[in-house]
Structures are given as structure tokens and as C-alpha cells.
Amino acid sequence: MTPEKFSPPKRILMGPGPSDVPPSVLEAMSQPLVGHLDPSFVEMMEEIKGMLRKTFLTENEMTFPVSGTGSAGMEFCFANLIEPGDEVVIGVNGVFGTRMTDVARRCGANVVTVEAEWGRIIEPEQIARAVEGGQPKIVALVHAETSTGALTPVEEISRIAHKAGALLLLDAVTSLGGCPVRVDEWGVDAVYSGTQKCLSCPPGLAPVSLSDRAMDVVKSRGVAVQSWYLDVNLLANYWGDGTRVYHHTAPISMGYGLHESLRLVLEEGLEGRWRRHEENHGKLREGLEGLGLGIASQVGHQLWQLNAVNVPEGVDEAAVRGGLLDNHGIEVGPGLGPLKGKVWRVGLMGHSCQTENVAQFLKALEQELGK
Amino acid sequence: MTPEKFSPPKRILMGPGPSDVPPSVLEAMSQPLVGHLDPSFVEMMEEIKGMLRKTFLTENEMTFPVSGTGSAGMEFCFANLIEPGDEVVIGVNGVFGTRMTDVARRCGANVVTVEAEWGRIIEPEQIARAVEGGQPKIVALVHAETSTGALTPVEEISRIAHKAGALLLLDAVTSLGGCPVRVDEWGVDAVYSGTQKCLSCPPGLAPVSLSDRAMDVVKSRGVAVQSWYLDVNLLANYWGDGTRVYHHTAPISMGYGLHESLRLVLEEGLEGRWRRHEENHGKLREGLEGLGLGIASQVGHQLWQLNAVNVPEGVDEAAVRGGLLDNHGIEVGPGLGPLKGKVWRVGLMGHSCQTENVAQFLKALEQELGK
Numbered sequence: 040m041t042p043e044k045f046s047p048p049k050r051i052l053m054g055p056g057p058s059d060v061p062p063s064v065l066e067a068m069s070q071p072l073v074g075h076l077d078p079s080f081v082e083m084m085e086e087i088k089g090m091l092r093k094t095f096l097t098e099n100e101m102t103f104p105v106s107g108t109g110s111a112g113m114e115f116c117f118a119n120l121i122e123p124g125d126e127v128v129i130g131v132n133g134v135f136g137t138r139m140t141d142v143a144r145r146c147g148a149n150v151v152t153v154e155a156e157w158g159r160i161i162e163p164e165q166i167a168r169a170v171e172g173g174q175p176k177i178v179a180l181v182h183a184e185t186s187t188g189a190l191t192p193v194e195e196i197s198r199i200a201h202k203a204g205a206l207l208l209l210d211a212v213t214s215l216g217g218c219p220v221r222v223d224e225w226g227v228d229a230v231y232s233g234t235q236k237c238l239s240c241p242p243g244l245a246p247v248s249l250s251d252r253a254m255d256v257v258k259s260r261g262v263a264v265q266s267w268y269l270d271v272n273l274l275a276n277y278w279g280d281g282t283r284v285y286h287h288t289a290p291i292s293m294g295y296g297l298h299e300s301l302r303l304v305l306e307e308g309l310e311g312r313w314r315r316h317e318e319n320h321g322k323l324r325e326g327l328e329g330l331g332l333g334i335a336s337q338v339g340h341q342l343w344q345l346n347a348v349n350v351p352e353g354v355d356e357a358a359v360r361g362g363l364l365d366n367h368g369i370e371v372g373p374g375l376g377p378l379k380g381k382v383w384r385v386g387l388m389g390h391s392c393q394t395e396n397v398a399q400f401l402k403a404l405e406q407e408l409g410k
Numbered sequence: 411m412t413p414e415k416f417s418p419p420k421r422i423l424m425g426p427g428p429s430d431v432p433p434s435v436l437e438a439m440s441q442p443l444v445g446h447l448d449p450s451f452v453e454m455m456e457e458i459k460g461m462l463r464k465t466f467l468t469e470n471e472m473t474f475p476v477s478g479t480g481s482a483g484m485e486f487c488f489a490n491l492i493e494p495g496d497e498v499v500i501g502v503n504g505v506f507g508t509r510m511t512d513v514a515r516r517c518g519a520n521v522v523t524v525e526a527e528w529g530r531i532i533e534p535e536q537i538a539r540a541v542e543g544g545q546p547k548i549v550a551l552v553h554a555e556t557s558t559g560a561l562t563p564v565e566e567i568s569r570i571a572h573k574a575g576a577l578l579l580l581d582a583v584t585s586l587g588g589c590p591v592r593v594d595e596w597g598v599d600a601v602y603s604g605t606q607k608c609l610s611c612p613p614g615l616a617p618v619s620l621s622d623r624a625m626d627v628v629k630s631r632g633v634a635v636q637s638w639y640l641d642v643n644l645l646a647n648y649w650g651d652g653t654r655v656y657h658h659t660a661p662i663s664m665g666y667g668l669h670e671s672l673r674l675v676l677e678e679g680l681e682g683r684w685r686r687h688e689e690n691h692g693k694l695r696e697g698l699e700g701l702g703l704g705i706a707s708q709v710g711h712q713l714w715q716l717n718a719v720n721v722p723e724g725v726d727e728a729a730v731r732g733g734l735l736d737n738h739g740i741e742v743g744p745g746l747g748p749l750k751g752k753v754w755r756v757g758l759m760g761h762s763c764q765t766e767n768v769a770q771f772l773k774a775l776e777q778e779l780g781k
Binding site: 041042044045046047048049050052054056057059060063065066067068069070071072073074075077079080083086089090106107108109110111114138141142144145146233235241242243263264265266267268285286287288289290291292293295296298299302305306364370375 | 423441443509614661666746
């Protein structure tokens, strides 16, 4: 028996991603295909690169979407920059810092971890102590920890990393498009993001950007990048400026979607988009306070786009989350690791970040808590 | 200045892929998103796994789409099965066999190549000689070489590989859905494909399947899989039967598209689909003969879905190909490597494999050749 046609239920996506996708992006996804070397597609690729540069606030030539999800972007950055035995300092304050250590070790890195309690940020002094006396090639940081809702400031850590002779590698999966990410101003050398968070494109691509300094490191490698699929030397021949050389078949429809979602980001304007995220976060926080609920992450460093909401004593986290989905069509995420069962992760990302959604969520939560 | 909305030109995709995507698959791609752990999506994942098993003709539990294109599927197979120093025998008769050697070496393999002229198949005796006296862990083969249009028979080589104690690894990127691929009957241990060829889904996912024998090899590894993103041990926790554990965010919309395209494959039926590809290949070949044109690949082993058409003496390959695109909206592919400038690669894949397309292509080619 062949399964029936899939018809997705109606949801409001207020979890850790994917976020709701605007109608014009969904429409773009359904356009007929052209070839991945079609002149029209090649031109569109150039536009995507240009719009990504504006979104990352960078002039890095090597700025393009990797054909995989955000985690492929993470692996892209580490695999291209690490050679076996390299020292890599990684800030770990949640799931994605932990993941970085795993990815980096598989690339052969000698990993030094700098840990903070989940929900707290990585402090510059911690990084300063970790690089002292060592020869780190990379300092890696998760900008917005999606697992906890903490936003670690980048500038000071970047200065420390560079002073120690290291590159700064940044996870901007959840931050890009929802709060300031200033790649050039902050001196970020390698950055990756995902499409399904504050860009509000479906998941499947990982925007990345490498500075010239990072590209110099890549070009002076002694051994080949261990991943063929993610080797930037090969990808540069397809995504670069010159004649396109076939590498892999780019995900055409995802490219259509990303093009349209970046257009929407730039039409709104980065500043305006950040403000919208900040304002709705403020409304959510107020509303939560009205219900006697707080946010788990460190005060002063709370993310606008992802809010880890404390589950009150005696309340069944999973039951309330299930009720929100089943009775209200609202998806929120569970806590992970040490926060499992202790928080709901409420996303206000991109197209999902709307005042009406905040109001609807608060009303639904109140109802479910009252049960 | 923000670029304008992208509006793709109308094409008939008769190159090496992507192929034209049926309207209901495009429609599926534009459905609103649900979360990657939404109960409805998890159920759909199970249906995708079931339909992929039917399409691969396998009962392998470990059958699912990798979140990348066909080349990520290739890397998935090699990265999970190879440990540094392993001997791997690879048949090389075109671009994709060559790529396999690169990928396998980056995984640390000691690669033994078995070469055939581009356009010819890999003969069983060649593999028999190559495994003799060695201790190969894997024999790897490209079933349908998209760069040349040759289809290498698998069964005999599979027997030789197993007799030598090796696993058989198969590239079925272009073959799956267009001609028989019998994973269990042929004893294939690791197979990967792409969505954008004879399945006629947009590019972006790589269906893969691993036999229990291959999974035993994975489970008995001494060192971690070098790729976190492609590690089947981690992916099994997300795509497996039990409780879903978050690994990466699955490409939701691509999943919608694959679900619908597999439904169409199974509704048509594999046998009927193969027959359609065979028949239209026959019509194309006849028509080409009428124009005095031949097919470059080895007689008796010519692919139905990808035809490398000899460019007549004195004809400018690129000019004719450009004319087909610009004047008729028909995309065909150029030759690669030693076949560059010498052939057009004419695809009849999935939804593009239609009698009207063959007729339209022949008429357009005749016009362009007459210029």
C-alpha cells in the first residue's frame, strides 16, 4: 500500500526552529526547476552571495550556503580549518558548544574546553586564561546557544583570540537575522548559520563565511580536508567568481527559498528586524512575569529569539508542551541536557516573531497551566 | 539595492540532472512547515523509509535520506565504513568512480583502482584480479556512470566481492527509479542515490541503505566516524525506530517533496517506470540514428536515462547546447573529462522521460545542427 499524500497539520512554530516560513518563500520553493549550471541560476547564486554578505555584515568573498543544515556548516568550518594535532579552544555552555568539541575532535583537534553553566555565557576572562601559554589555532564560540537562550558577547573574546594568534570561529545559527551579527566589525574569521531560524527559510542550507585570514589558513594546509563534500577549495570552484566548475548538484529549490527569504530580510532591514525581535521578546517576558514565570538564562544576556522559560514546581513540562501542540497548534521545544524537564524553549524567530503569536502563546500557556 | 524576486525561466530538463519535477511534488514543497520532531513529521519519516525500501528493493532497516545531495550520500557510505588503512577496491570508468577514490582516500583508505575507458563498463574479471591476494574491506562500483552513460552489471561483481570477504558499495544516484536496482537480490551492502535524477524530486537529499552486514562493520569500528554530520550511529537515533533523538534539523520541505515523489514512483510501479525509461531511450536512439548520430557508451550496456550522444565532426558542441537552451528551453549536459566537447549528455530521467520530450528534443537538435 502506497501511503496517502502528506498533508501537514497547521502549526505556529515557536520552538527552537524551524520557524514559520512566509508565504512568498513557500511559493518560491514550488517554482519549476532549472539546472544547477543554468545561466539564470548562476546569476541567482551571485545574488544569494551578495545578500548573505549584507546579512552577515561582511565583505568576505567566501560567503555562500553549504548544501546541508546548520550542523553541516559547523563541520564545514572545523573540517576546513583543522589539521590533526591543532589546538582548538571551545566555549561550552550548552548543546552546541558540546557538539563543537565532538566535531573538532573528529577532525583531529586537540580540544581545550572552556565551560560555563548551561544558561550562562562564556566570559572573556575564561578564554583569556585558556589561551594563555598555549598555541591555539582556533577559538570557537556559540553566539546564541539555542539550548539555553544565552547570548555570549563576541567582541572582547575575538580580540583575545586574535592576540593569541588564533582565528575566531562563530556559531551564528540562531543569531543571524534576529540580533546583531557583525562579522567584519567583530573580526570573526569563520561563521556558520542555518536557514530555518531567524531567516525563516526551510531547513537544508547552512550560510557560511570565511575571512581572507581563514582562507589563508585553508590554502596553507599540509593535508587534504578530510571531507570532500565540505572542502572549500572545491566548493570555491562552484560558488566562486570565475567559471563554474561542477562539484555537487546544488539544492535548486532550497536556493530559490533562500533567495526569497534573504530578500525579505533585507527589505525589512537588519535594524528593523532586530528591533522586532527585541520588542516581541520584551512582550513575551512581560506576559510571562504576569503568569509568575521567569526566563532561565543569565540576566542581561538573554536571547530575544529563544527564551528558555522556567517550568514551575510541580508542573509536568511534557504534558503542557503536548497540550500547546494538540489543543492550540503551537510548537515549543523541550529543555535539553541539564535543562530537560525544567524549561520550555519558546522561539520568536523570523516570521514566527509576531506580536499576535506572543499573545496567542501566552493565552494558550495560561489555559494549559490552569488544567 | 535588494535583488528582484527570482522567476526561473521555463526549461525542459534533459541533462544529467536535476530532472523536471512533477507538479504535485512542487506543490508538496510549498506546504507550510511543521517541526522536525512533530508527530506528523515523524510518521511521514516512517513512510519515507518504507517507500525507500520498496524503491531500493531491500528490507534493510537502515534505509533513509541523508540531509545532503548525492555526493554527501557517497561520503556517508565511505566515511562510515572505512577506518584508516583499510583496503578499498574502486571501479573507475568516469567522473563518479574518480570521485569515489578521492573521497575514500580522504577517509584514510588504501585505494586500489580498477580502470576502464570512459564509456565502457567495469568487467567482473578486472575486479577478480584486483581482489586476488588482497584483503579488501570494500569493493565500490558506480552502477550508472552519469558522466558516460554506461551501466555496469552488479551481480557478478557482488559475488566476487563477497567471496573476497569485502562489502559491496554501490553508487545508484542515476540508476534508482530509472532501471532495476535490486539491493537485496544483488547483495549490495551500502548504496546511495540522489533525489534529483529518476526520482524527480529537487536535489538536496541522498537516499541511502546499509545492510546488516555493513552495520556490523560500522558497529565494530575502532575509531569514531570522522564526520559527525554523517555518522550513522548518531543518525540512527534520529531516523531509527525508537524514540527520536535530535541530531540535526531535518530538511522539512525536502522531506515533503521526497515523500510525494516516492509516492509517484510506487504508484507508477517500478516495473512500469523502468519500461517507460527503456522505451523512451529506444525512441531517442532511433531518432538519433535518423540524424546520423550515435551513442558513445559501450553497446549492450547503454543507460536508458542518460545518453552520451556523439558530437559530429566539425560541430561546435557548446554552440549547439547553447542553442538548445536559448532557442528551445531544453537543457542537455556537456561531456566531462576525456569526453569534453565530444558528447552531449541527454537525460531521460523520471518526469523528464516523456515521449513528447524526446520528439521535441530531436526536432530542436535537428534545427540547431542545420544552422
